[in-house]
Amino acid sequence: MAQILAPSVQWQLKTKQTSMSASSITPKMWSSLLLKQSSKVAVKSSAKFRVLALKSDGSTINRMEDLLNLDVTPYTDKIIAEYIWIGGSGIDLRSKSRTISKPVEHPSELPKWNYDGSSTGQAPGEDSEVILYPQAIFKDPFRGGNNILVICDAYTPAGEPIPTNKRHRAAEIFSNKKVVDEIPWYGIEQEYTLLQTNVKWPLGWPVGAYPGPQGPYYCGVGADKSFGRDISDAHYKACLYAGINISGTNGEVMPGQWEYQVGPSVGIEAGDHIWCSRYILERITEQAGVVLTLDPKPIEGDWNGAGCHTNYSTKSMREEGGFDVIKKAILNLSLRHNEHISAYGEGNERRLTGKHETASINTFSWGVANRGCSIRVGRDTEKQGKGYLEDRRPASNMDPYVVTSLLAETTLLWEPTLEAEALAAQKLSLKV
Structure with a gap:
């Protein structure tokens, strides 16, 4: 045959x-x-x-x-659960399947499982067992039926979160009453780049050469401007099917680069939805024979990098007088700039150069409708006196659990000294 x-x-x-x-x-x-x-x-x-x-x-x-495509639902109550977790690099995704006796509606109905952490760089060979705790479930767009995708975090057999388990700490922050009461909303803009399989060169680019300069590709239409639309569209529909709160998609500035948006999502849900959407994208590109990269600067030179801009608001920001609350949040963010940058993605220094719609990695800045700043505030927010802010510093390979929880911690739980607050307000021309 x-x-x-x-x-x-x-x-x-x-x-x-x-x-x-x-x-x-x-x-x-x-x-x-x-x-x-x-x-x-x-x-x-x-x-x-x-x-x-x-x-x-x-x-x-x-x-x-x-x-x-076989639908087994008429013949058995059993379903397939795909357990998904984050590997040793902190950005790679791993998964494996198991049979569950009947459909489930909540992750608490699922059993814990384990895997060989020595094969993922997360445990030594002599004590390699790592335990998976199911945390969020989504419909499986690949298997259909009652089958599910399961987002898990990882623990030692003694119940301690392993170092790459960033969800555990995020859950602690999001369960703090001050944070819960403020109902933090997130809208995350995930950029990514598609590469040709064998040469690891962007999709649609001539091998060993460059396409025409940037300009016609952003939201572009046409065979000479849009590369990978089928992948973007397939991912869009698969996310909707899965129950991910995807809100849009578009072609990006660099050819072969795309973006999708997830949100608004509340608290820990934002990280769960981004990680599941990344898993689905990895599976789709796997089927298409295309390589996905979240590198923040996949091509050096006069080409845009890839970010994961994070829109953020609290209940107080969204209510009357919210612009003053936003400015206070910006002040706090300026004072913890280095802490945020260190947690916003590996290789981000190659992207945050002050060019290509980025701010310098070394300098904190903010502005209204300014995409060259660390923090951007929209015109509508300024006009209405309430709304949200956009943190433009996170790289495309950032951990959404880290970024979302750090934003909540810095703006809702952390308090600067009065002296530092006064100096920062003066430097940023903020009146709060």
């Missing part, structure tokens, strides 16, 4: 019955057959990869896709 892996297109091969067995078709004859059929048969677009099998009777079938 001969097989073809056909990315992005579905080939319909119809051949006359022949006594020749599939095993007797030589590579040269097979190539000739494909060329002959491609001249006769139209190519139908498809968002999926399809494995086609040529049988000896000349018919084409897709047994694998039949099985992948």
Whole structure:
């Protein structure tokens, strides 16, 4: 049986019955057959990869896709739960599957599980067991039915969070009464870059060369301006199916780069939704044969980097008089600039240069409608006297648990000294 892996297109091969067995078709004859059929048969677009099998009777079938799409719901109450966790680098995602006896509605209904932490850089070989705690569930867009994706965090057998478990600390901050009462909202803009598989060069770029300068690609339309739209659209729909609060998507300034937005989300939910959306994106690019990178500056030179701008507001910011609350928050953020920068993503210094719509990594700044500042306030917020702020410093590879909880901690729980507050207010021209 001969097989073809056909990315992005579905080939319909119809051949006359022949006594020749599939095993007797030589590579040269097979190539000739494909060329002959491609001249006769139209190519139908498809968002999926399809494995086609040529049988000896000349018919084409897709047994694998039949099985992948098999709905087992009428035959069993059992479901498949895909347990997802963050690996040793703090940015890589890992997952494995297990059968659950019946559908569930809450992560507390799921059992804890374990994995080999020595294989993910999270435990020594002589004591490698790491325990997964289910924390959030989403519908599985790949398996469908009652199957689920499960966002987990990781602990030692003694119940201590391992170093890469940033969710645990975030949950503590978001459970603080001061934070709970302020109902913190987040809208996160996740930028990412698509790379060609073998050369690790952006999708749509000529290999070893560069496309035309930036300008026509941002929200662009056309084969010479938009590269990877099918991946972006497939991801959009898959996130909606999963129950992720995705609110939009667009092509970015650098060709081969895209963005999607998640939110508004409250508290710890923001991190859960971003991590699950990243997992889904990894799976889609895996199927498409394209490499996903969250590197904040994938191409050096006069090209935009990739960020994860985080929009943030509290109940007090959203109410009358909220602009004064926003300015007080900006003051606090200015005084903890270094703490935030150190937690906002690896390699961010290559992105935050003061160019390409970024502020310098070494200098804190804020402004109304200014995308070259550390913190941007929108025109509507200024006009209405209430609203939200946008932290433009986080890199595309930031941990959303860290960034969201740090924003809440700095603006709601941390109090500067009066002297530091006065100096910062004067420096930033803030009257609070």
